[in-house]
Amino acid sequence: MENLPEWFRAAISQRVDTIGRQMQAKGKMEGSADGLAKLQASLSEEQRELFVDWEDQVGLRESGKKAEMYIHGLLDGFQLHAFLEAKADFVARPEQEPALPHEQGGIGTPAESS
16 A cells, blocks of 8 residues: 555545444444334324334435445546556556557547458
């Protein structure tokens, strides 16, 4: 990890810290199952139905947020991969400028006829 830029190391460190905090918060929430059972036992049938409907709505909202976060993470991963691949190409050939995709026979290059 010594060869990575400082900004990249800081970003990875921040992400690991964030995930750690989320895992700790999740652990604290799992302990509230007893409280939830007590709450449900104290509710009338009508209140329980309202609570279940509310819980469903919250679950749908949260799953939508997680799906959006997943898509953003996936796109970030693609961008990071492209960046690191370009840097690796530059490091492998320091005497030259990094080749652009069209110079490497990539996107937008006409097929050569033999």
